[in-house]
Amino acid sequence: MSWVGSSLRRKEDDRLVRGQGLFADDELGAGMLHLYILRSPYAHARILNIDTTAAEALPGVACVLTGKDILAHCDPFMQLGPSPCDKIRDLPLAIDKAIFQGEPVAAIAATSPALAMDAGQLIEIDYEMLDAVVDAGEALADKVILHEAAGTNRTWHGVYEYGDVEQAFRDAAHVVRIPRLHFHRYASTPVEGNACVAEWTRQGTVDFLCNNSFPGFAQQLLAPGLRLKVDQVRIRTHDIGGSFGNKIWNYVYMALAALASKKAGGRRVKWAELRTEHLLGSGHGNERTFLDTEVALDSKGVITAVRSRHIDDCGAYTRYEPLGCVIWSQVLPATYKLRNIRIDFTQAVTNKCPVVPNRGYSRMQQLWFMERVVDICAHELRIPADEMRLRNYITEFPYETPNGCVYDSGNYPAMLAKAKQLVDWDKWQKLQAAARAEGRLLGIGIGTTLDSGTNNFGQAQIMNPHLPFSGNAEVCTMRLDFDGALVICLGTGPSGQGHETATSQVVADEFGIDPSAVQVRSGFDTAWNTFVGHSGTYASQFAVTGLSAVYGACQKMKAEMRKLAAFLLKAPEDQIEFGSGAQGPEVRVRGTDKAMGYWQLSNVINNNNAMLDASLADVTLNIRHVYRPPFSVPDTKRKFGNLTLTYAAQLHIAVVEISRETSRAQILAYAAVDDCGTVINPKIVAGQVHGATSHGIGAALMESFNYDESGNLLTSTFSDYCPITSLNIPDIAYGSIQTPSPFSYNGAKGMGEGGGAPLHAISAAVQDALYESGVIVTGSHHSPPAIFAALQEPNRAHAVSVK
Amino acid sequence: MGIKFDGEFSVAAAPQVVYDLLSDPQKFAPLLPTYRSLEAKDDGTTDVTVEVGVGKIRGSAVINLALEGEEAPRRAAYSGKGKVMGSAFNMQTAFDLEAAEGGGTRVKWEGDLSMFGKLVALAGGLIRPIAKKDIQRLIDAIQAALSPGQAG
Numbered sequence: 001m002s003w004v005g006s007s008l009r010r011k012e013d014d015r016l017v018r019g020q021g022l023f024a025d026d027e028l029g030a031g032m033l034h035l036y037i038l039r040s041p042y043a044h045a046r047i048l049n050i051d052t053t054a055a056e057a058l059p060g061v062a063c064v065l066t067g068k069d070i071l072a073h074c075d076p077f078m079q080l081g082p083s084p085c086d087k088i089r090d091l092p093l094a095i096d097k098a099i100f101q102g103e104p105v106a107a108i109a110a111t112s113p114a115l116a117m118d119a120g121q122l123i124e125i126d127y128e129m130l131d132a133v134v135d136a137g138e139a140l141a142d143k144v145i146l147h148e149a150a151g152t153n154r155t156w157h158g159v160y161e162y163g164d165v166e167q168a169f170r171d172a173a174h175v176v177r178i179p180r181l182h183f184h185r186y187a188s189t190p191v192e193g194n195a196c197v198a199e200w201t202r203q204g205t206v207d208f209l210c211n212n213s214f215p216g217f218a219q220q221l222l223a224p225g226l227r228l229k230v231d232q233v234r235i236r237t238h239d240i241g242g243s244f245g246n247k248i249w250n251y252v253y254m255a256l257a258a259l260a261s262k263k264a265g266g267r268r269v270k271w272a273e274l275r276t277e278h279l280l281g282s283g284h285g286n287e288r289t290f291l292d293t294e295v296a297l298d299s300k301g302v303i304t305a306v307r308s309r310h311i312d313d314c315g316a317y318t319r320y321e322p323l324g325c326v327i328w329s330q331v332l333p334a335t336y337k338l339r340n341i342r343i344d345f346t347q348a349v350t351n352k353c354p355v356v357p358n359r360g361y362s363r364m365q366q367l368w369f370m371e372r373v374v375d376i377c378a379h380e381l382r383i384p385a386d387e388m389r390l391r392n393y394i395t396e397f398p399y400e401t402p403n404g405c406v407y408d409s410g411n412y413p414a415m416l417a418k419a420k421q422l423v424d425w426d427k428w429q430k431l432q433a434a435a436r437a438e439g440r441l442l443g444i445g446i447g448t449t450l451d452s453g454t455n456n457f458g459q460a461q462i463m464n465p466h467l468p469f470s471g472n473a474e475v476c477t478m479r480l481d482f483d484g485a486l487v488i489c490l491g492t493g494p495s496g497q498g499h500e501t502a503t504s505q506v507v508a509d510e511f512g513i514d515p516s517a518v519q520v521r522s523g524f525d526t527a528w529n530t531f532v533g534h535s536g537t538y539a540s541q542f543a544v545t546g547l548s549a550v551y552g553a554c555q556k557m558k559a560e561m562r563k564l565a566a567f568l569l570k571a572p573e574d575q576i577e578f579g580s581g582a583q584g585p586e587v588r589v590r591g592t593d594k595a596m597g598y599w600q601l602s603n604v605i606n607n608n609n610a611m612l613d614a615s616l617a618d619v620t621l622n623i624r625h626v627y628r629p630p631f632s633v634p635d636t637k638r639k640f641g642n643l644t645l646t647y648a649a650q651l652h653i654a655v656v657e658i659s660r661e662t663s664r665a666q667i668l669a670y671a672a673v674d675d676c677g678t679v680i681n682p683k684i685v686a687g688q689v690h691g692a693t694s695h696g697i698g699a700a701l702m703e704s705f706n707y708d709e710s711g712n713l714l715t716s717t718f719s720d721y722c723p724i725t726s727l728n729i730p731d732i733a734y735g736s737i738q739t740p741s742p743f744s745y746n747g748a749k750g751m752g753e754g755g756g757a758p759l760h761a762i763s764a765a766v767q768d769a770l771y772e773s774g775v776i777v778t779g780s781h782h783s784p785p786a787i788f789a790a791l792q793e794p795n796r797a798h799a800v801s802v803k
Numbered sequence: 804m805g806i807k808f809d810g811e812f813s814v815a816a817a818p819q820v821v822y823d824l825l826s827d828p829q830k831f832a833p834l835l836p837t838y839r840s841l842e843a844k845d846d847g848t849t850d851v852t853v854e855v856g857v858g859k860i861r862g863s864a865v866i867n868l869a870l871e872g873e874e875a876p877r878r879a880a881y882s883g884k885g886k887v888m889g890s891a892f893n894m895q896t897a898f899d900l901e902a903a904e905g906g907g908t909r910v911k912w913e914g915d916l917s918m919f920g921k922l923v924a925l926a927g928g929l930i931r932p933i934a935k936k937d938i939q940r941l942i943d944a945i946q947a948a949l950s951p952g953q954a955g
Contacts, residue, residue: 041891041920101920121889129893129919280924710917712804716924 043711192241283356445764453750540750696758698724
C-alpha cells in the first residue's frame with residue numbers, strides 16, 4: 001500500500017486538540033516582561049515631543065522605548081525595492097513622523113500586560129497633524145509625501161509587454177473598454193496573532209521564540225537591523241496558529257521586543273498582539289486598481305490582447321514590496337491563451353497599514369482582474385459564461401506563457417465540467433430563468449484561478465536587478481536514531497499545513513514502513529535546523545520544495561543503510577531491501593530470513609563501530625539534502641522567464657441571490673474543484689480547499705479594511721471587519737481532479753493559496769445577477785452597502801463600452 | 804473621521820451678555836454636559852476636563868481650548884484639541900451673535916470635530932449621535948443660563 005494518497009489522520013492534531021501545542025504566547029517565565037506598543041492615532045503626523053516621565057515612574061515599568069532609543073541601537077531594515085525604496089527609513093518605531101494610523105511610536109516593558117498598557121496611557125506625545133493620502137492614485141500626484149527622503153510616493157514602475165498588442169487591436173472584431181476595476185483591501189485573520197518572546201542575552205546575542213513563518217529571511221533582516229551578526233540572532237518557532245503569509249514580516253515587532261529586552265538588562269520580553277492591533281497595524285493584502293483596460297477579441301469571443309494600467313497600493317512602507325510588482329506576472333494571462341499583453345504597473349505608498357504577503361499574494365489580484373475581464377466581455381458579447389471560458393482556456397500543457405512562465409499541467413475544461421456537475425448547473429440555469437421571471441436577482445458565476453507554487457527568486461531581479469536572489473531551495477536533515485526511529489528535521493516550520501503528516505507519508509513510502517516510525521520534529525530553530533535562505537512556509541511550495549528535500553534525504557539515507565546492511569549481513573548491496581518485519585522497520589536480504597532492525601544499524605554506527613570497515617567511513621546515518629528546483633535566472637530586461645515551478649488550479653462556481661430588500665448576496669449553492677497534481681493527503685488538501693474557499697467568501701462578501709479620508713481605519717475590530725465564521729460558510733460541494741506535475745518528483749503541486757477563486761466566482765455571480773439591472777461589477781467586495789449603491793446608480797453606461 | 808454640526812437658537816439676554824458668557828471659558832466650559840474641571844494655562848488657553856464614553860468604554864478627556872477670533876459682541880470662536888483613550892481629536896467651533904427683537908440674541912453656531920484613532924475605529928458609528936446629543940445638551944444649558952425660565 002502507498003501512504004502517499006491516503007487520508008492519514010494528521011499527526012499534529014493529537015497534540016493540538018489536547019492543548020499540548022506550544023505557541024509563542026504560551027511561553028511563561030519568572031521575571032518576564034510584557035511589551036505594550038503605543039501607536040499613532042493619526043495616519044500622518046509629525047511627532048513634536050514625547051514625554052515618558054510619568055510612564056517610567058510607574059512602579060513595575062522596566063523601560064520605555066522611543067525613537068531616540070531606536071536610533072541609538074538600531075539600523076533601518078533593508079528594503080527589497082530599488083530606488084527610491086532604499087531611501088525609506090524603516091525602523092521599529094516612528095522617529096519624527098508617523099505615517100499610518102497604528103504605527104508604533106513608543107513601547108513600554110512592564111511586569112504585566114495591563115501595567116504596560118496603563119503606562120502607555122501616561123506617555124504624552126505632541127503631534128502636528130499632517131494631511132493624509134489614502135488613495136494610491138492621488139498618492140502618485142505627490143502632493144502629500146510620506147517619505148521625504150524618497151521625494152515621491154511612487155515606489156516602483158515597470159511595463160510588461162509581450163506579443164504584438166497594437167496589431168492585435170488593429171485586427172480585433174470587438175474592443176471592450178473597462179475604465180476602472182478595483183480589488184479591495186483585506187487580509188487574513190489567523191487564530192493566533194503575531195507574538196514573540198525576545199531575550200538579549202548576556203553574550204550579546206538575541207534569542208527569539210516567535211511565530212515568524214519565514215525565519216531564515218527574518219534572521220537576515222533582523223541581524224543588520226539590530227547591529228548583530230546573523231548567527232547572533234537565534235529564531236525559534238513551535239506551533240504557529242496560521243500565517244497565510246502575514247507572519248513573514250513580523251520581524252519589525254520582534255526587533256522592538258529585542259530592544260526592550262536590551263534596555264531592560266536582558267530580561268525576557270514578551271509581545272503578544274491584540275486583535276485590534278493585528279487589524280490596524282500588522283499587514284494587509286495588496287489593494288489594486290486597474291485603469292483604462294482595453295480588451296481585443298476576435299469574432300468568436302476569443303480574447304487576443306489586453307492592455308491596462310495597474311496601480312498597486314502598498315500602504316506606508318515598502319518592506320517586502322515591491323516584490324508584489326513582479327509576483328503577479330507568474331499568472332500574467334491567468335488561465336487564458338491570449339499572447340498579446342501590455343500592463344503598465346505602478347506601486348505607490350499611502351498613509352495606510354503596510355501590505356504584506358497574504359494568501360494568494362499579488363497573483364490573486366491579477367487573476368481577479370483577468371476573470372472580471374473575461375466575465376464582462378462575456379456579458380457584453382452575450383456569450384454564455386461557461387462557453388466564454390471554454391473558448392479561451394489554455395488546453396495544452398506544458399504551456400509557456402507570453403512572459404516565459406511554464407504552466408506545468410492542468411485541465412481547466414475538465415474542472416469546469418466537474419464543477420458544473422457538482423453544483424448542478426442545468427438545474428440552476430432553469431431556476432435562474434424562473435427567478436428572473438419573478439423579478440428576483442439570481443446569478444451564477446464561474447471563477448478559475450491559479451495557485452502558482454515554488455518561486456524562482458530570480459524574479460526579484462526583474463523588480464530590482466541589484467538583488468542577489470535567484471532559484472529556490474529547501475533542506476531536509478534525517479537521522480537514524482538509537483531506537484531505530486527516522487528523525488526528520490525540516491528546513492522550515494509549518495503554520496497549520498500538516499508538514500509532520502505529509503513528511504511521514506513520503507518517508508513511510510520510501511522505506512516501506514509505517515508512518516508512526518517516522519518522527520518529524522515540530523517547530524524550527526535557526527541554531528539547530530539546517531536551512532537555506534529560501535527556507536520557509538510560503539508561496540505554496542512545501543509539497544514540492546519540502547517534500548523533494550525529504551525525498552532526496554530518503555534516497556541518501558537508504559544508500560547509506562544499504563551499504564551498511566550489506567556489510568553487516570554479508571550480502572550484495574543490490575540484494576538489500578527495506579520494509580517492516582515482526583519487530584518493526586528492518587533491512588533484509590532479499591529471499592532470505594537475514595534481517596536487521598533499524599535500531600541495530602544505528603547502534604553499529606553510534607555505539608559499536610570498532611568492527612566497521614574503512615570503506616564505511618562515510619556512513620554516518622546523518623543525512624542532509626538540499627533540493628534545488630530547476631530554475632534559471634530570468635531575463636530582467638524583457639521581464640521574461642519561468643518564475644514558478646508548479647501551477648495548481650481551482651475552479652469554483654457560485655450561485656447567489658441578491659435580496660432587493662437588504663441588498664445582501666446570499667450563496668445558494670457553491671462548488672469547488674481543485675487540481676494540485678498528485679495529492680499527498682486528500683484530507684489535508686480538502687481542509688486547505690475549504691479553508692481557502694471560506695477565506696475567499698469572507699473577502700468577497702464581508703471582510704474589508706475601510707479607511708476614511710483622514711486615514712482612520714473604520715474596520716479595526718471583528719465587529720466591523722466581520723471575518724467569516726462557520727455560520728457564514730455555505731455547504732461546499734468539493735471535488736478534485738489530478739493532473740500530475742511533470743516538474744516535481746512525485747507529481748505534486750504546491751497548494752493552499754486558492755483563496756482567490758471565491759472572489760472571482762462571487763464577483764461573476766453578482767455580475768450575472770445584476771447585469772440586467774444595468775450594473776457592471778467593478779469591485780471585488782460585495783457587501784450589502786456596495787450592492788445597494790450599485791443598484792441605486794447602475795453604471796453600465798460608463799463602466800464599460802464595446803466597439 | 805469628521806463631523807460637522809450647525810444650528811441656531813435664541814436667548815432672552817442681550818448680545819453683550821451672551822458674548823461675555825461664550826467668550827469666557829471659565830463661564831462657558833461648566834455648561835458642557837459632562838464637565839468635570841477646568842484649568843487656566845499660562846499661554847492663555849484653558850484645559851477643560853470632561854467625561855467621555857461610548858457604551859462601556861468610559862474615561863475622561865482633556866480639551867485644550869483656545870479662544871480665537873473673538874469680536875465683541877458679535878462672534879466667539881474656539882479651537883480645541885485633545886486626546887482620549889488612545890485617540891485624538893481636533894475641534895473648531897464658532898458662535899455668531901445677532902441682536903433679536905425684544906432685546907434678545909439670535910445665536911448661529913457651527914462646529915467641526917475631527918477624530919482620529921482607536922475610538923473612531925471602535926465606535927465610529929456611535930460617536931455622531933452621541934456628539935449630537937451632547938451638543939443639544941450644551942445648547943440647552945446655554946439657553947437656560949441666558950434665558951432663565953425659558954429653556955427646555
